[in-house]
Every structure is written in C-alpha cells, then in structure tokens.
Amino acid sequence: MKPTHIEHIGIAVKNLDEAIRLYEDVYGLKCYAVEEVADQKVKTAFFMIGQTKIELLESTDPEGPIGKFIEKKGEGVHHLAFAVDGLAAQLASLERQGIQLIDKTPRKGAEGLQIAFLHPKSTKGVLTELCEHAR
Ligand code: ZN
Numbered sequence: 614m615k616p617t618h619i620e621h622i623g624i625a626v627k628n629l630d631e632a633i634r635l636y637e638d639v640y641g642l643k644c645y646a647v648e649e650v651a652d653q654k655v656k657t658a659f660f661m662i663g664q665t666k667i668e669l670l671e672s673t674d675p676e677g678p679i680g681k682f683i684e685k686k687g688e689g690v691h692h693l694a695f696a697v698d699g700l701a702a703q704l705a706s707l708e709r710q711g712i713q714l715i716d717k718t719p720r721k722g723a724e725g726l727q728i729a730f731l732h733p734k735s736t737k738g739v740l741t742e743l744c745e746h747a748r
Contacts, residue, residue, distance in 0.1 A: 614703050616695030620726075620744040621659075621666035623692040625679050629671035633658050636667065650723050655679050657723050668694075668723070692730070692740040700727050700745035707731065719745065 626632035629647070636642045642660040649656045654677025660667040670691060672680035682691055697703050700719045708714055713732035722728035722744065731741040 614695075614697060614707060614743075616697050616743075618696050619665045620694040620696040620742075621668045622690065623668045623670055623694065623742070624689065625670050625672075625682050625691040626688050627671070627683060629656055629658055629669060632669045632671070636660050636669070642667070646724070648723050649673065652721070653678060659724070692742050694728075694742035694744050697743045697745055700729060700743055703743060704729055712736070 624632075633644050633647075636658075637644060640660075642662065644658050644660055646659045647656065648659075651673075654672060654674040655670045656673055657671075658669040660669075670679045672678075672683065674680055675684070679691065704714055704717065704719070708717070713735040714729065715732050716729035719727040719729050722742075725747055727745040727747060729743050731743070733740045
C-alpha cells in the first residue's frame with residue numbers, strides 16, 4: 614500500500630459546538646462542513662489544513678463507536694486516515710499481508726468518500742482509516 618497523503622485526522626469530542634469554537638476562534642481555521650453520518654452514529658465537523666482535514670466527531674448515541682471511545686478513553690485523537698487509490702484492491706492486499714480489517718469491503722463515509730477501517734490490533738494501536746475519493 615502507498616498512501617498519497619493524510620486525508621484527515623479524526624478527533625473525538627464531547628461537544629461539537631464547543632470544539633468548533635476552539636478550531637475557529639483559537640486556531641483560526643474555518644469549519645466548512647457539518648455532516649451527520651447516521652451509519653456511524655456521529656455528527657462531524659470538517660476543517661482544512663493544506664490537503665489534510667481535521668474531522669471532529671461528536672457521538673449522537675452513547676452506544677455508538679465514538680460514544681464508547683469517549684467513555685473509555687475520554688476526548689482525543691480517534692483515528693488517522695490515509696488517502697489511497699484503488700481501495701478495494703488495497704484491502705485485499707493488506708489482508709494477504711496479515712492485517713486485520715474491520716471493513717472487508719469499502720463503505721460510504723462522510724463527504725461521499727469510500728472508506729474502510731483497519732483494526733488497531735494490527736496497526737500498532739492506531740485505528741487507521743483508508744479513504745478513496747469517488748471519481
Ligand atoms: Zn475518518
């Protein structure tokens with residue numbers, strides 16, 4: 614696999630509006646999109662830095678993945694997302710290399726991206742997401 618760049622960094626927050634204020638008022642970035650991803654039980658806010666995004670994630674359900682993460686570990690960095698080409702083929706190849714996949718096939722993420730997660734057990738403790746832009 615050869616990622617082209619860091620697509621985004623996902624950060625779990627308790628309160629999206631408060632977190633947006635930090636990124637806008639203190640960091641001087643502009644939130645360009647807020648989107649609810651019902652599938653993952655999250656509301657997301659996006660900021661652009663160069664070609665990398667910051668994705669703030671607030672849980673819409675305590676039983677969702679972000680709700681559980683915050684309960685266990687508190688707020689903080691949740692995942693790292695690489696941009697790749699040919700996501701489906703990359704997943705097959707990673708699996709052959711012994712990487713444990715959370716998603717065996719690409720699914721739809723925020724911003725219309727095709728995404729898949731790799732299990733942190735296989736990736737030195739970092740929940741890793743692969744993203745492919747639809748073309
Ligand atoms: Zn993500």
